[in-house]
Amino acid sequence: MSKSFQATKAVVTGSSSGIGRAIALALAKAGVEQLVVHYRSNESGAVETADALRDIGCEPVLLAADLASSDGRQALVSGAFETLGEIQTWVNNAGADVLTGSAAAMDFEGKLRHLLEVDVTGTVLLSRTIADRLMDQVERTSSSIPASMVFIGWDQATEGMEGDAGQMFGPIKAAVMAFANSLAQTYAPRLRVNTIAPGWIRTSWGESTSDYWNDRAAGQSLMGRWGNVDDIAKAVIYAADPANTFLTAQTIQLNGGFSRRF
Numbered sequence: 567m568s569k570s571f572q573a574t575k576a577v578v579t580g581s582s583s584g585i586g587r588a589i590a591l592a593l594a595k596a597g598v599e600q601l602v603v604h605y606r607s608n609e610s611g612a613v614e615t616a617d618a619l620r621d622i623g624c625e626p627v628l629l630a631a632d633l634a635s636s637d638g639r640q641a642l643v644s645g646a647f648e649t650l651g652e653i654q655t656w657v658n659n660a661g662a663d664v665l666t667g668s669a670a671a672m673d674f675e676g677k678l679r680h681l682l683e684v685d686v687t688g689t690v691l692l693s694r695t696i697a698d699r700l701m702d703q704v705e706r707t708s709s710s711i712p713a714s715m716v717f718i719g720w721d722q723a724t725e726g727m728e729g730d731a732g733q734m735f736g737p738i739k740a741a742v743m744a745f746a747n748s749l750a751q752t753y754a755p756r757l758r759v760n761t762i763a764p765g766w767i768r769t770s771w772g773e774s775t776s777d778y779w780n781d782r783a784a785g786q787s788l789m790g791r792w793g794n795v796d797d798i799a800k801a802v803i804y805a806a807d808p809a810n811t812f813l814t815a816q817t818i819q820l821n822g823g824f825s826r827r828f
């Protein structure tokens with residue numbers, strides 16, 4: 567395995583569960599020495615991630631912050647930089663869950679507004695501040711290695727998908743992916759910005775969904791199966807790897823190859 571993550575520090579937003587936790591653990595296995603486990607309200611999940619990081623030899627730092635609030639974003643920025651000092655890898659993974667839990671009871675407009683507030687406005691405003699801080703850091707340290715930021719999109723966002731889920735997540739994740747590309751254009755060559763766009767990944771919604779969606783998720787992948795959180799984590803490691811200095815402004819679709827046969 568590449569040693570390029572050794573002695574580096576990272577932040578993974580929304581790493582109290584699911585894809586974010588898998589990314590945090592993969593970064594730790596790749597050699598990241600200190601990592602901020604950010605979460606909003608799932609403290610026990612964040613502690614579980616932190617315990618698993620410690621077992622791998624990575625020092626966890628727990629930071630709770632609601633990305634929908636300006637105070638929350640500010641607390642995450644100052645908490646992360648004050649504790650870690652320098653940060654080489656920032657992963658914007660956090661996203662509102664409107665499919666399970668209490669938000670699932672909201673109507674379409676409520677879900678859309680919530681997603682806009684967290685996934686779009688929250689992520690965009692947070693990332694602009696982080697990008698500025700990372701640029702200052704690269705200049706201050708005269709580092710020849712660009713910092714890296716990774717976003718999580720959605721493979722069907724720009725093509726479209728029928729129904730409420732497509733009409734909600736499509737514009738939300740398309741906005742995230744478009745923003746990431748503009749950030750890459752703004753800050754190159756000192757900051758690399760890439761997006762991983764997952765297909766059907768079996769997380770909490772996938773574990774309890776209907777037979778129809780179960781068959782569809784597996785059937786729409788050329789590999790004939792759901793993706794899992796580790797599939798995404800591996801792609802994030804590739805995108806964030808400090809040695810991958812020629813990789814920026816890319817969106818990698820991670821869906822097992824979208825099948826047109828289903």
Ligand SMILES: NC(=O)c1ccc[n+]([C@@H]2O[C@H](COP(=O)([O-])OP(=O)(O)OC[C@H]3O[C@@H](n4cnc5c(N)ncnc54)[C@H](OP(=O)(O)O)[C@@H]3O)[C@@H](O)[C@H]2O)c1
Pocket residue numbers: 579580581582583584585586604605606607608609631632633634659660661662663684718719720721763764765766767768769770
């Ligand atoms: N699963 C899929 O098939 C799939 C496909 C495409 C894209 N994605 C995207 O991948 C990312 C991770 O998804 P997942 O399935 O792993 O979801 P998840 O298990 O629900 O994790 C979401 C994370 O985001 C955090 N979060 C939610 N609202 C927040 C807020 N207002 N402020 C700060 N943090 C907040 C959660 O924190 P707490 O739980 O601690 O509150 C949690 O850590 C999301 O951006 C999602 O949209 C998922």
